[in-house]
Amino acid sequence: MLDKRYQVFVISSGLDLQHERVALFQALMNIGFFPWGLEQRTPQSNAIARRQIEECDYVILLLGAEYGELSVAGVSYMHLEYIYAVAKQKPVIVFIDLKSATAEQLSCDIQNYRKIQDFIVQLKHENAHVIYFKDVKDLEQLVRFNMMKMLEYFPSEGWVRPKREQQLQDEIQRLKTELLQAKTEIGIVRYSKSHQQDPLLASKNLWNTCFTFEYKMHAYLDGNFKEIYSKRQIEFSELLVLLSETFIRPASEEHFAQTINHFLNETALSDAREQIPRAHAVSRAQINLNDLQVLKQQFQSIGWIVPIAKDDRQRVLWKIAENGLIALQYCQETSKVSNQINQK
Structure with missing residues (x-):
């Protein structure tokens, strides 16, 4: 039994896997987690779900054969809750029923089948923690084992x-x-x-190297959009300049993704045209969360942007550190000298 308690928001369609859902809740409570989730979905309950996701430590997605009730946008409430959890950078672990995920079980409703299969493809691409289970007993064992791993990989304060x-x-x-x-x-x-x-010596090996990351975006063609995936290489020095404008003052962790995604929205059209040559606009660019986590760790380890405190909502606040300011000044001076040489 854990000394701390952790709040877990459980996402499911609410239409199937009732026995598995009960077993999941019981397994979580047995190892010291507080599970919470919604079965009945309405536009009003969506606000409740978002608030609970913001306050939870971890998110579990329990997926079976049902895509779930659809919102007015044509996306299920289950899918919307997952998107919101990712946007809030919550650690997500996915458990998929192996039997329900087969074509034989899903083929009775071709539209539901296509939606659930597309959702599974998205989950596998965006999330490293996607696990299949065979039955209720198998699910219980996998929950106990993998939630301990989540505590190790993504430590959280929890409740004492x-x-x-x-x-x-x-x-x-x-x-x-x-x-x-x-x-x-x-x-x-x-x-x-x-x-x-010179403190720059500590980061010289990182300074001119490129950080490679994946991201997704909506590319528009003739009034329609298609979600595509691309890769981008950016020098760490350029990333420091980009993020320094945001973190010159203390800012919450989510601003890493917001700043980079805003930059991608403004610059990703050329990447989109490599796949869709006639694309005329892009939107909703989003960096891969695993790559974002690596980037934050790099910046923290080199001492450029580091966590300094927490706000009244217990969100971690980050700020550019002294090493980051020195490196930024060096970047500006180097750029100035380079421009002078080019002018001559």
């Missing part, structure tokens, strides 16, 4: 029992001590920087 108040006080005191030590070390590092080593 009130009886551990003294332990919390001890933890707070320990963190205060570490903070004091960190401030002392920062002073030493600043002295070393001014007397011995």
